[in-house]
Structures are given as structure tokens and as C-alpha cells.
Amino acid sequence: MMRGLTRKEELIMLSILNLQKDAYLVAITDHLSRIMGKKVTITSVHLPLNRLERRGLIESKLGEATAVRGGRRRRIYTITKPGFAELREYKKIHDKLWAKYSKMSTQEDKV
Amino acid sequence: MAKGKHTPRILEFFLQRLASSQDNESLAGDFAEIYDRISNEKNRARALWWYLIHVLKLIPSFIGNQIYWSVEMIRSYSKIAFRNFMRHKAFSVINISGLAIGLACAILILLWVQHELSYDGFHANADRIYRIILNYGKKDAFGPHGPGALGPALKAEYPEIIDSTRLFFVDKNPLRYGDKVLNSSVCGGDPSLFKIFTFPFVMGDPEKALLDTNSIVLTETMTHKLFGPKNPLGETVGFEWWGRWYDFRVTGVVKDIPSNSHIKFDYVLPINFVTLSGMDIESWDVTAYFTYILLDEHVDEEVLGEKIAGILKRHLPESTYTVHLEQLRYIHLYNYSGGGPITYIYLFGIIGLFILSIACINFMNLSTARSADRALEVGMRKVVGSHRSQLITQFLSESVVMAYVALCLALVLVQVFLPSIRKITDTRLEMRIFGLQLLVFLGIALLAGLFSGSYPALYLSKVLPAKVLKGAHRSGARSLLLSRYLVIAQFVISILLIFGTVIAYEQLIYLRNKDLGIDKEHIVNFELRGGVRQNYTAIKQELLNNPNILAVCSTNGSFFKRFATDEAVWQGKKEDERLLMAIHSVDYDYAKVFGLQLVQGRYFSREFSTDVSEGIIVNETAVKAMGLEEPIGTPFYCPMPFNMSKNGKIIGVVKDFHFCSLHREIEPLILAIAPGWHTDMYVKMRGQDLPATLAHIEKTFRIFASDFPFEFNFLDEEIDSLYKTEMQLSSLVKYGALIAIFLACLGLFGLASFTAKQRTKEIGIRKVLGASVSDITVLLTKEFTLWVLAANIIAWPIGYLVMKKWLENFAYRIDIPIWAFVFSGLLVLGLSLLTIGHKAIKAALANPVNSLHYE
Numbered sequence: 029m030m031r032g033l034t035r036k037e038e039l040i041m042l043s044i045l046n047l048q049k050d051a052y053l054v055a056i057t058d059h060l061s062r063i064m065g066k067k068v069t070i071t072s073v074h075l076p077l078n079r080l081e082r083r084g085l086i087e088s089k090l091g092e093a094t095a096v097r098g099g100r101r102r103r104i105y106t107i108t109k110p111g112f113a114e115l116r117e118y119k120k121i122h123d124k125l126w127a128k129y130s131k132m133s134t135q136e137d138k139v
Numbered sequence: 140m141a142k143g144k145h146t147p148r149i150l151e152f153f154l155q156r157l158a159s160s161q162d163n164e165s166l167a168g169d170f171a172e173i174y175d176r177i178s179n180e181k182n183r184a185r186a187l188w189w190y191l192i193h194v195l196k197l198i199p200s201f202i203g204n205q206i207y208w209s210v211e212m213i214r215s216y217s218k219i220a221f222r223n224f225m226r227h228k229a230f231s232v233i234n235i236s237g238l239a240i241g242l243a244c245a246i247l248i249l250l251w252v253q254h255e256l257s258y259d260g261f262h263a264n265a266d267r268i269y270r271i272i273l274n275y276g277k278k279d280a281f282g283p284h285g286p287g288a289l290g291p292a293l294k295a296e297y298p299e300i301i302d303s304t305r306l307f308f309v310d311k312n313p314l315r316y317g318d319k320v321l322n323s324s325v326c327g328g329d330p331s332l333f334k335i336f337t338f339p340f341v342m343g344d345p346e347k348a349l350l351d352t353n354s355i356v357l358t359e360t361m362t363h364k365l366f367g368p369k370n371p372l373g374e375t376v377g378f379e380w381w382g383r384w385y386d387f388r389v390t391g392v393v394k395d396i397p398s399n400s401h402i403k404f405d406y407v408l409p410i411n412f413v414t415l416s417g418m419d420i421e422s423w424d425v426t427a428y429f430t431y432i433l434l435d436e437h438v439d440e441e442v443l444g445e446k447i448a449g450i451l452k453r454h455l456p457e458s459t460y461t462v463h464l465e466q467l468r469y470i471h472l473y474n475y476s477g478g479g480p481i482t483y484i485y486l487f488g489i490i491g492l493f494i495l496s497i498a499c500i501n502f503m504n505l506s507t508a509r510s511a512d513r514a515l516e517v518g519m520r521k522v523v524g525s526h527r528s529q530l531i532t533q534f535l536s537e538s539v540v541m542a543y544v545a546l547c548l549a550l551v552l553v554q555v556f557l558p559s560i561r562k563i564t565d566t567r568l569e570m571r572i573f574g575l576q577l578l579v580f581l582g583i584a585l586l587a588g589l590f591s592g593s594y595p596a597l598y599l600s601k602v603l604p605a606k607v608l609k610g611a612h613r614s615g616a617r618s619l620l621l622s623r624y625l626v627i628a629q630f631v632i633s634i635l636l637i638f639g640t641v642i643a644y645e646q647l648i649y650l651r652n653k654d655l656g657i658d659k660e661h662i663v664n665f666e667l668r669g670g671v672r673q674n675y676t677a678i679k680q681e682l683l684n685n686p687n688i689l690a691v692c693s694t695n696g697s698f699f700k701r702f703a704t705d706e707a708v709w710q711g712k713k714e715d716e717r718l719l720m721a722i723h724s725v726d727y728d729y730a731k732v733f734g735l736q737l738v739q740g741r742y743f744s745r746e747f748s749t750d751v752s753e754g755i756i757v758n759e760t761a762v763k764a765m766g767l768e769e770p771i772g773t774p775f776y777c778p779m780p781f782n783m784s785k786n787g788k789i790i791g792v793v794k795d796f797h798f799c800s801l802h803r804e805i806e807p808l809i810l811a812i813a814p815g816w817h818t819d820m821y822v823k824m825r826g827q828d829l830p831a832t833l834a835h836i837e838k839t840f841r842i843f844a845s846d847f848p849f850e851f852n853f854l855d856e857e858i859d860s861l862y863k864t865e866m867q868l869s870s871l872v873k874y875g876a877l878i879a880i881f882l883a884c885l886g887l888f889g890l891a892s893f894t895a896k897q898r899t900k901e902i903g904i905r906k907v908l909g910a911s912v913s914d915i916t917v918l919l920t921k922e923f924t925l926w927v928l929a930a931n932i933i934a935w936p937i938g939y940l941v942m943k944k945w946l947e948n949f950a951y952r953i954d955i956p957i958w959a960f961v962f963s964g965l966l967v968l969g970l971s972l973l974t975i976g977h978k979a980i981k982a983a984l985a986n987p988v989n990s991l992h993y994e
Contacts, residue, residue, distance in 0.1 A: 052165070052169065053165065053166070053169040054169045054172050054173060069193065069196065070169060070170070070173060070193055071193050071196040071197055071200070072196075074166065074197070074200065075199075075200040075203070078162075078200065078204070082207070088162075090164070090165065097168035097169070097171050097172050098146060098167075098168065098171045100164050100165065100167055100168030100171065101164055101165060101168060102165055102168060102169075103162055103164075103165030103166075
């Protein structure tokens with residue numbers, strides 16, 4: 029059963045993929061801000077994370093404590109197998125949709 | 140760097156409340172990290188601001204989380220509840236229907252109690268309206284009939300009394316429009332009637348409706364029956380009064396009288412209509428009218444009561460009567476001698492509460508009986524981390540939901556039974572699905588659910604998981620003890636109700652079969668109306684031409700209507716002696732119609748012209764009461780109510796017969812002839828070919844009195860209707876008994892299954908050691924049998940006393956038969972054995988291997 033992902037959820041999952049072992053809430057937020065070039069708030073990431081975890085698309089584990097955080101541990105998120113499959117599905121759709129246009133746009137670039 | 144170390148404590152506290160338990164550590168860390176970053180890059184105030192804003196932003200996700208998890212839990216709970224329900228289908232259905240029946244009973248009783256208590260409360264001035272009652276000299280001898288002059292005098296003499304009205308009621312008086320004639324109830328009143336009482340007008344002006352002496356106000360139903368859809372205002376209708384028709388003009392239409400009104404009528408006339416037959420409405424010595432008054436605001440009832448007590452004596456010096464006030468809303472509820480319907484209302488209210496609590500307790504018992512199964516579930520839930528509070532919520536909500544299912548069923552049951560209850564109680568009970576009533580029902584069901592769920596919820600949730608899962612769980616013996624007393628109490632109630640039903644039916648049968656001293660078969664009664672009164676002699680002659688009609692007579696009032704006087708004077712009476720005697724006006728054929736026997740002297744005869752107004756016949760009781768040795772020829776004079784001659788003589792003594800209901804002893808009776816007062820005729824028929832005889836009577840009436848609505852009553856049916864209240868009560872008690880025994884058996888069933896389950900191992904061991912099936916069955920049923928016997932021993936004396944008290948309402952009554960005790964006891968015992976026998980035999984037949992192989 030595919031319930032689909034919102035754009036935000038997709039972006040968050042891709043960020044987790046990018047960040048690999050450092051994917052915790054603050055890092056994901058920063059990463060997204062950087063990539064998108066605009067400020068992303070921590071709470072707007074936190075809610076989709078919970079939702080994705082409940083759906084079993086990502087999972088989380090507590091990492092080690094650092095001094096910066098007042099001795100509190102990080103929660104590190106990773107993509108699960110179904111989560112990855114879902115992302116792949118999205119990529120496939122994107123690729124199909126872009127297939128024709130990306131050729132055209134590269135041509136345009138050349139000109 | 141160092142300054143960032145102090146995250147705001149208070150905000151962090153809130154943060155941790157809002158975060159779900161699994162990520163409150165990491166989230167606080169994340170927040171701290173950004174807080175540090177901002178306070179390093181900018182300043183601490185900005186960081187604080189950021190922290191605050193983002194904590195607030197967490198609130199939506201917090202709420203979302205809460206809802207998600209509670210939905211998830213409810214889904215799990217309801218799934219388990221549904222599975223449980225399906226696994227024990229019969230059990231659950233019995234359990235829910237038991238509660239539903241209990242609730243339905245409680246709701247019906249509540250509706251009825253509410254109806255009774257609301258009597259006359261719909262009048263806007265209900266609290267300030269009083270009825271005047273008279274004390275006729277003796278203690279407790281109160282009555283509402285007063286002289287016509289009383290009302291106007293009260294209003295004129297006391298400024299506290301704003302208004303007054305006299306009322307006079309006649310049942311079944313014909314009203315005619317075109318060729319339609321309807322027998323219906325009339326109320327005569329002063330124009331202020333509609334100012335004092337609130338009977339909403341559909342058409343017409345309440346202020347002016349009765350001002351004209353020939354105006355008439357109809358109820359909606361009456362209007363509809365007479366006029367159909369036509370506008371009735373201004374139409375002329377005919378009103379029959381003592382054989383003559385009078386014209387009245389419709390000036391208003393009121394809504395139908397609610398069933399919780401003690402004043403009932405189909406139409407209202409100005410009180411003056413009674414003067415058409417020569418009755419006096421302005422004198423002080425004819426006591427025939429009800430008087431109602433409306434008080435000013437803030438008038439003290441007691442002060443006024445003392446002021447008016449002597450008003451009669453002031454206007455009529457020889458009067459010994461005193462005047463008192465009776466609050467409108469108490470008229471229906473209280474008798475003058477104390478007590479009255481209010482006792483029944485309380486009694487039924489208590490019974491309703493009792494039935495409801497029995498149903499709840501049974502519900503609880505049956506749920507508890509299943510607790511052994513559920514204990515395992517509770518253990519599992521606890522092992523995987525359920526809180527006690529969650530378990531309590533689960534069980535409570537489960538039983539509340541069950542209670543609501545039962546409530547829905549109960550509401551359906553109420554709707555189904557409401558029509559027959561309306562018929563039995565003769566009221567227009569109504570259930571309003573929306574509004575306060577529903578809220579009350581929902582509240583009752585909620586309480587019932589919480590109450591019944593409380594034991595499993597509070598007890599089971601305490602269970603130690605390790606113990607349960609090992610299989611060592613046993614339900615507490617304490618709860619069993621409690622239920623034992625409850626079951627006994629239920630059986631006491633059942634036995635009482637069955638006993639009551641039996642005695643009431645026996646008494647009713649006795650009343651029906653008792654020899655009344657008259658021949659009550661094949662006698663019909665007609666009222667002397669319109670042409671019947673005018674052509675009475677011709678009709679009588681024509682009727683007697685039919686060989687199947689044996690005799691015809693006329694009387695004042697129907698056979699059982701009691702007129703009494705204490706003004707009789709006879710030779711040899713002591714000066715201050717006053718004897719209350721019943722008095723009837725009859726005619727020459729009265730004795731023939733009713734088959735009366737004479738003990739001494741002779742009956743009235745046409746051969747003696749003086750018999751009219753001078754001849755007096757008394758009954759044996761009267762002879763005894765007057766102390767006459769030689770009654771025949773004794774001068775006897777009775778001025779009231781028939782204006783008889785002073786030369787009266789006793790010409791005969793009739794054998795005692797019952798001319799009143801059997802509630803009363805036979806009283807001294809005077810029979811005289813005063814044809815001017817007659818209102819009813821009786822026709823005695825031969826037993827054969829009744830329909831043809833009745834057809835003949837109808838044909839005769841059509842010829843001589845076409846304006847007469849042909850309605851008649853059989854005397855034996857009239858006699859039966861004297862005991863209507865008792866019949867209603869006994870059929871209510873019968874239904875109560877059925878329900879009580881059902882609920883009691885239900886409770887017993889729950890308990891029996893509970894013990895059978897608890898003693899599974901014991902039974903297994905006994906069987907292994909050689910006990911037979913019958914041994915075990917006896918073992919299991921013995922205890923219950925003892926309880927039922929105990930219930931009998933408690934119920935018998937109570938039942939005896941209660942029913943003895945009830946029988947005292949009747950002057951003629953049965954002795955309570957011994958077999959009634961035995962019968963009710965055996966019936967209950969038999970039913971309870973049937974209930975538990977099945978369980979017991981099943982438990983006894985079970986293979987011991989199954990119950991023991993875990994050990």
C-alpha cells in the first residue's frame with residue numbers, strides 16, 4: 029500500500045540519505061536549509077520525521093552524547109528498506125517525467 | 140562559549156512535557172544545540188526567543204501525537220472487546236439484554252413518576268391556585284364540594300384572593316351539531332376560569348370566551364369530531380340538559396387537556412347552565428360545586444387559611460362546616476386523610492431504582508464471572524507495559540460502551556411498550572428523544588456502565604502479571620460473598636412480587652364471584668337523555684312488549700353512585716343522633732330488575748297512590764342501625780335530597796345487598812320514589828338471544844328518541860370497572876414480577892457459572908476420587924437452593940404483612956391462603972433450579988482430565 033510522500037517528506041528522507049551516519053534532527057535541518065537556500069525550522073522537520081518513523085520508512089537510534097548538547101544523546105535516523113524502495117519509486121517517476129525535457133534543456137544549454 | 144551552557148530550565152521542562160517519551164532526550168539535545176548556536180552567534184535574548192517560539196510550535200505535533208495514540212489504543216480495546224463479545228455470544232447477549240430490560244423498566248417508571256409529579260404544573264399560576272375544601276364536621280371528613288355562593292364571597296371579602304371560579308362537572312352529556320350527537324364531558328365554570336387556569340386557546344379570546352351565558356368553548360379533538368375541518372367559531376351547537384336541548388354558540392377552541400391535569404373536559408359552558416334544571420348557584424346551602432381561587436403573589440397560605448375557615452358559619456349560622464385551602468398541585472397527589480397516590484409514586488420510584496441497581500449488579504457479576512478469562516489478557520497487557528490507569532480506562536470504557544448498547548436497546552423496548560403502558564396507566568406518557576430526558580438517560584447509562592465496570596476495572600488491573608500468567612489467579616472470595624446477599628435480595632423481591640400477584644388475582648376473582656345479593660346478569664344501563672326522558676313511559680311500554688325483556692326501571696344515578704344523607708328523622712330517634720344513610724330514588728320495578736328480596740313488609744306498588752314520596756323502604760342494616768324493633772309502619776322523614784313528604788312511613792325492609800363497591804361495608808340504605816330526580820334507566824333481559832334483544836332496544840330508542848346517542852353499559856361490566864385501579868395495579872405487579880424473576884435468574888446464572896468455573900478443579904478431583912454425576916450436581920445446586928429457601932423465609936412475613944395491609948382496602952376480602960406462600964416459593968425455586976441445573980450438570984459431566992491435566 030503506497031500512501032505517497034509529501035515533497036517535504038521526500039526531501040527529508042533524501043537528506044538523511046545524504047548525511048549518512050550524521051543524520052540527526054539539527055543536522056537534517058541545517059542540511060535542508062543549505063540545499064534549499066532558505067531557513068527551515070526545526071519543528072517543521074521534527075513532525076514529518078515522527079510521521080515517517082511511524083510508517084516504518086525510517087528508523088532511529090540514540091547516538092552518543094556530546095558536550096555541546098548538554099550531555100544529551102542524538103537520535104540518529106536511517107532509511108529502512110521499505111523507505112528506500114519508496115524513494116526509488118519516486119526517483120523513477122521523476123526520471124520518467126524529466127527524461128524528455130532534460131535532453132532539451134541540455135541542448136538549450138549548449139546553444 | 141561558556142554562556143551558552145545554560146539552557147532555560149522552565150522552557151526545557153515544557154519541551155519535555157510536549158515531546159513524546161521516546162524522543163524527549165534527543166529533542167532537548169537538538170534544541171540545546173541550536174540555542175547555543177544562536178546565543179553564540181547573536182545573543183542570549185534572541186536564543187531565548189527562538190527557544191520559546193519553537194516550543195510553542197511543538198504543540199500541534201504534541202496534540203497530533205496524543206490523538207494518534209489514543210485512536211490506536213481505542214482500536215485495540217474495541218477489537219478485544221468485540222472478540223470477547225463474539226467468543227461468548229450467548230453470554231454477552233444475556234448480559235446486555237438483562238441490563239437493557241432493567242434500564243427500560245427504570246426509564247418507564249421514571250417517565251411515569253415524572254408524569255405524576257408534574258400533575259397540574261402546566262398552569263402558569265399553579266403555585267398560587269388553590270381549591271377550597273370543606274370539613275363536614277368530623278375529623279378527616281373533607282370534601283371538595285361547596286356552596287355556589289362561596290366563590291364570589293371569598294373574592295369579594297378577601298383582597299388577597301384575586302379571582303375565583305366555581306366548577307361543575309358532568310360526565311357524558313350529549314352535544315349535537317347537525318345530525319352528529321356526541322356524549323362527552325362538560326365542565327361548567329365562571330368566566331374567570333381561563334384567567335385562573337392556563338388552557339391555551341387555539342381560537343377565540345380567553346378573556347371573553349365565557350362572558351355570554353350561551354357561549355361554549357370546545358377542545359380541539361371535540362371540535363374536530365363535530366365540525367371536521369370547518370371553522371367552528373360562531374357556530375351553534377345543541378346541548379342536552381335534563382331532556383331538553385339548548386343552543387350554545389362556539390366562542391373558543393382550546394388545546395386538548397394534557398393527561399396530567401386533574402380537571403378534564405371536552406367542552407366548557409358558563410356555570411349558569413345548571414340553573415336550566417333549577418339548580419341554585421348563588422345560595423349557601425346547596426353544596427354541589429368545586430371552588431378554585433387564585434391568590435395574589437406572596438400570600439401566606441396558612442394565614443389566609445385561618446381567616447377564611449369560618450366564612451360558611453358567618454353566612455349560614457346553622458352550618459357546622461369549616462373551609463380550608465388545598466394547593467392545586469397536591470390535589471392529585473395527596474388524599475385528605477394523608478397518603479394517596481404519592482405513596483404509590485414513591486413505591487414505584489424505589490422499585491425502579493431497585494430494578495436498575497439489580498440489573499447493574501447482575502451486569503457486574505456476569506462481567507466478574509468472566510474475569511478469569513480476562514485476567515490472562517490483563518497479565519499480557521501488563522507484561523508488554525500497560526499502565527494500571529490504562530487498564531482501568533480500558534475496562535471502564537468497555538462496560539460503558541456495553542451500557543450504551545443496552546441503553547439503545549432499552550429505548551427501543553420503551554418505545555415498544557409505551558403504548559400498552561399508556562393503556563394500563565391511562566395517561567399520555569411520552570418519551571422525548573431529544574432534550575433533558577435523553578440527557579438523564581445517558582447519565583443513568585453512564586453511571587450504570589461505570590458502576591458495573593468498576594469491579595473488573597479496579598480489581599483485575601491490580602493483578603500481578605507473574606501470578607496470572609503462571610495460572611494461579613483466582614477471583615476474590617469477598618466479591619462472591621457480596622453477590623450472594625444480592626442474589627438473595629433479588630429472590631426476596633421476586634417472591635414478594637409473585638406472592639402479591641397471586642393474592643391480588645385471588646382477591647379480584649373473589650370480588651367478581653361474590654354474591655352481591657342482586658342478580659347482576661343481563662342488565663343494561665342507559666342514561667335518560669333528550670327524547671328518552673320525555674318519552675320514558677312510551678319507551679318502557681314498547682320495550683316490555685318484547686318477551687325477552689323482563690323489566691325496566693329508572694333510578695337517580697347509576698346503580699353504584701352513592702348519595703348519602705345524615706338528615707333522616709324517624710320515630711324513636713334520639714335528639715342528637717345523626718345517622719349517615721345512603722339514599723336512592725327508585726321506582727315500582729326496581730326490585731324486579733335487580734332481583735331484590737323483601738324480608739318484611741311489601742315493595743312499592745302502584746295500587747297505593749301514597750307510595751310516591753310517602754313510602755319508604757330500608758335495608759336490614761338500616762333497621763339495625765336505627766334500632767327499630769317493629770320497622771313496618773314507623774314514621775320516617777328525610778328532607779334532603781328529594782323534598783319528600785313529612786308523612787313518610789317505612790313500608791318494607793329489603794334484604795341487604797351490595798349497592799357500593801366491595802371496598803365498603805353495606806351501609807344503611809333508604810329507597811324512595813322521587814321520579815323527578817331520575818337520570819338512568821335499567822333494562823333486565825332474558826339470557827337468550829341477547830343481540831336481537833339489544834337490536835330491539837336500539838330500534839325502540841331510534842323511534843322515540845332519535846337524538847339519543849345509543850350507548851349502554853352492562854351492569855356486570857360496570858361492577859368490574861369499580862375495581863379498575865386494583866386491576867391496573869395487579870397487572871403492573873404481574874409485569875414487575877416477570878421482570879424481577881428474569882433478572883434474578885440472570886444474576887443466579889452469572890453466579891452459577893462463576894462458581895462452576897472456580898470449582899472446576901475441585902470437581903475434577905472429586906470425580907477422580909469416584910463421585911458420581913448426580914453427587915456433583917447436588918453439590919453445585921445445594922448451595923443455591925439454600926439461598927432461595929432463605930429468600931423465601933425472608934419474603935413470606937413481609938409479603939404477608941404488605942398484602943394484609945392491601946386487603947384491608949376491601950371491606951370484603953379473602954384470607955391469605957397458605958398455598959400462595961408455597962406456590963410462590965416453589966415457582967421461584969423451580970425457575971432457579973432450571974437456571975443453574977444446566978450449568979451444574981455440564982460442570983458435573985466434564986471430563987476430569989481436562990480440568991486436571993495442567994497440574
